[in-house]
Amino acid sequence: MKLGDLGEEGLIKLLSSIFRSDRCSGVAVSIGDDSAVLKMPGGGFLLVSTDTVLEKTHIPLEMTPEQIGAYAVNVALSDIAAMGGTPWGLVFSTVLPGSLDVDFAERIARGMEAAAGEHGTCIVGGDTQAGEDLTITGTAFGTAAEDGLMLRSGASPGDLICVTGELGSAAAGFYSLISGLTGHGHFIQRALEPKARLREGAAAARYASACMDISDGLALSLHEIGSKSGVGTMVHEDKIPVHRGLEAVAGEVGVSVRELVFYKGGDFELLLTVPSERLSALEKGFEKEGLNIFVIGEVTKHGHLLQTKDGETMAIEERGWQAFKGWQKTLKE
Amino acid sequence: MKLGDLGEEGLIKLLSSIFRSDRCSGVAVSIGDDSAVLKMPGGGFLLVSTDTVLEKTHIPLEMTPEQIGAYAVNVALSDIAAMGGTPWGLVFSTVLPGSLDVDFAERIARGMEAAAGEHGTCIVGGDTQAGEDLTITGTAFGTAAEDGLMLRSGASPGDLICVTGELGSAAAGFYSLISGLTGHGHFIQRALEPKARLREGAAAARYASACMDISDGLALSLHEIGSKSGVGTMVHEDKIPVHRGLEAVAGEVGVSVRELVFYKGGDFELLLTVPSERLSALEKGFEKEGLNIFVIGEVTKHGHLLQTKDGETMAIEERGWQAFKGWQKTLKE
Incomplete structure (x- = not known):
């Protein structure tokens, strides 16, 4: 092989x-x-x-x-x-x-x-x-610090799922470059100039139960935290932060917003989970530092589900960026 | 450029x-x-x-x-x-x-x-x-440990120069491979299976004044310690440890022993300098651990000189293995 x-x-x-x-x-x-x-x-x-x-x-x-x-x-x-x-x-x-x-x-x-x-x-x-x-x-x-380490394995059912910034923008930027589209400066900058979310990580460390970066895509990151923590996730599509221009760019490059947000990666934001009783403390900490945090869903017992804007529920597939396979679909063994 | x-x-x-x-x-x-x-x-x-x-x-x-x-x-x-x-x-x-x-x-x-x-x-x-x-x-x-760190910059005139094992063997092994020569198992093993001298480094740490590894060749390492410490070196060719079979292999591959020892690199031995008053303590430590150490020369005020087996004195050139230039001669700016 x-x-x-x-x-x-x-x-x-x-x-x-x-x-x-x-x-x-x-x-x-x-x-x-x-x-x-x-x-x-x-x-x-x-x-x-x-x-x-x-x-x-x-x-x-x-x-x-x-x-x-x-x-x-x-x-x-x-x-x-x-x-x-x-x-x-x-x-x-x-x-x-x-x-x-x-x-x-x-x-x-x-x-x-x-x-x-x-x-x-x-x-x-x-x-x-x-x-x-x-x-x-x-x-x-x-x-x-010993009390400030976030692992992928610490999420529990009931925790809230948060992200630190807009998703799908980096992928929209890469597709704009591939398609030779101009005037998409914001998205291209998100693709070419990712910023490590060190201040966000430090602000979350004392409150979050689990964390990882989303560089390989939101879907793979949800599955990875799910697998490492032995939990599932439920994400509400209408709560995911996206740039107001994303839908137009998605249309131009011919890739759906959902595909860009969940499956293409390139956004160096953090995905984190936080026990509900610690959410307001975490949010206050972020606000004080001038940082963004968005609650996009909840940790469940099993399965990875998306509640769409139309109110439908569908599975979040386990695919995203993989070395050797790129953006190919990979199935869970 | x-x-x-x-x-x-x-x-x-x-x-x-x-x-x-x-x-x-x-x-x-x-x-x-x-x-x-x-x-x-x-x-x-x-x-x-x-x-x-x-x-x-x-x-x-x-x-x-x-x-x-x-x-x-x-x-x-x-x-x-x-x-x-x-x-x-x-x-x-x-x-x-x-x-x-x-x-x-x-x-x-x-x-x-x-x-x-x-x-x-x-x-x-x-x-x-x-x-x-x-x-x-x-x-x-x-x-x-704070009192056990060896840098390239600590050598002083009068210190003794030591190496931890035979030199030239790895290069002889590489030339044997290039030339398709068989029966040179020891040399080929020295080329293909270098061993980090961690035990030697640890044993020397409390006594040596300077140290570096010799992977780019003895000559470049002498010049490097010389440059970082602001000193020169004098090396006695008859004191350099070489394998008893090196001369025969050197003849077969058509490269001189001196060239193999000084300028070809690949020997992952350590070059270290030690104040003369600490030499016997260092030697005792090495002996106790069953490790090899060979005194091959002295640190001087300036210049890098070799005393040959014939009693002649000649300059040690500043050349050896360099990325981008390989074994080409490089001149000091």
């Missing part, structure tokens, strides 16, 4: 069975959450997350070098945000073609530096290799 | 000028040493190092998948060893072609797991992406 047939989900299952982090003391969370979590000798947790950005997979030709650098930083930090962590630093290992202009590489680096600075953190080391395809692997590390 | 003209050394200089880790408190050592070093809140240091292993650059066709996995782990851990650190964990971000056999990928992972286990550490997370060329980026993190 080839990896292309196995797919990302199958490969992660295989790797999880091989890498036995239970051999090592001090590993609180290993493969299967946004970041690995290790207990620090002096208390608190060390978070570590690594992500590769590939020229051919993730980088549209329209991205400026500065945007490429900022993208790599934000992708890496988004996993720290999803755990409720505070960023501590980043290292980058980069494969660069020898034929690349020094100016282009320098502009990528300046984009990285500016993005790290925006989030109050630093690039502290790295490695460079010569190779054919531009490949940027960022490893972000962060810290979390 | 293209990156191929700038070279790795030039690129690192450029990146060091862009990435301003002095913005962040708690960064003890940034770009330019084997690992980044951060102060932990509870005391001691966090070490982080990232390295990419590329199919076309680092992986000879003769490597088994298990050897590829073990190679990636040892390369990453070698930088922790060079700082005197204790490994804490590893994360891997891997680009794999969809056409790759699942069995091959599984065997790489088993090689990683076994190598991590040999060094008493664990693989705690990662990322997988589909791409054309097999690319494995390992980020190792470790801890070091």
Whole structure:
């Protein structure tokens, strides 16, 4: 069998069975959450997350070098945000073609530096290799307090489901680029300039029961929290925050709003669950910081359901962005 | 100008000028040493190092998948060893072609797991992406005590220069593979199965004044410690540990022993400097642990000189393995 047939989900299952982090003391969370979590000798947790950005997979030709650098930083930090962590630093290992202009590489680096600075953190080391395809692997590390760590596994029936910002916009932007449509600046910016939701993660950490980022799509994220927490979800379509221009763009690119919102990914927002009695405290915290939070549904015992704007109830499919399979439909084994 | 003209050394200089880790408190050592070093809140240091292993650059066709996995782990851990650190964990971000056999990928992972286990550490997370060329980026993190950190910058004139094992063997192995020579099992194993010298690094940490690994070649490492510490070196060729079969292999592959030892790299041994008054304590520690240490020269005020077996004195050139330029000669700016 080839990896292309196995797919990302199958490969992660295989790797999880091989890498036995239970051999090592001090590993609180290993493969299967946004970041690995290790207990620090002096208390608190060390978070570590690594992500590769590939020229051919993730980088549209329209991205400026500065945007490429900022993208790599934000992708890496988004996993720290999803755990409720505070960023501590980043290292980058980069494969660069020898034929690349020094100016282009320098502009990528300046984009990285500016993005790290925006989030109050630093690039502290790295490695460079010569190779054919531009490949940027960022490893972000962060810290979390012992009572401020959000996992994918903590949701309980009755908890409320929240997101931190508008969904579907990044995918609408990617489709606009593919279709060569102009005048969709907001959506294209959402696609090319994602921002790690570190302030939102930190504000949620003391209240939320579970969290993850939505970069692979809302549907896959709901299924993932459901699977890790042993719960289901019910989402109300009319409560999902979308940009007022999304419907028009969806029409122009020929992809439905529901498809963009649930199944295409690219929105680096956070999906989190919060016990109902803690919701108002969480909302107050977000308001005080000037951050957005939207309640879009409830955690249930099982199944993943969508209540549409027409009042119908339908299943939320388990599909979204998967390495090796892209946007292909993947069925639950 | 293209990156191929700038070279790795030039690129690192450029990146060091862009990435301003002095913005962040708690960064003890940034770009330019084997690992980044951060102060932990509870005391001691966090070490982080990232390295990419590329199919076309680092992986000879003769490597088994298990050897590829073990190679990636040892390369990453070698930088922790060079700082005197204790490994804490590893994360891997891997680009794999969809056409790759699942069995091959599984065997790489088993090689990683076994190598991590040999060094008493664990693989705690990662990322997988589909791409054309097999690319494995390992980020190792470790801890070091505040009085047990070895940097490249600590050498002083009068210190003794030591290495932890035989040199030139890995390069002899690579040339044997290129030349299709058989019967050179020891050398080929040194090339394909490097071992991070973690025990040696830990044993040296309390005594050595400076340390780095020799993977890019002895000559570049001497120049690097010289540059970072503001010192020179004098090395005695007759004191350098080489395998008794090296001269014969060197003759067969048509590359001189001196070239293999100084300029070709691939030996994942440690180069360290130690104040003369601490040498016997260091040697006793190594002996107690059953580890090898060889004194090969002295730190001087300036210049990098080799005293040959014939009693001649000659300059040690600043060249070795460089990404983008391979084994080409590179001149000091």
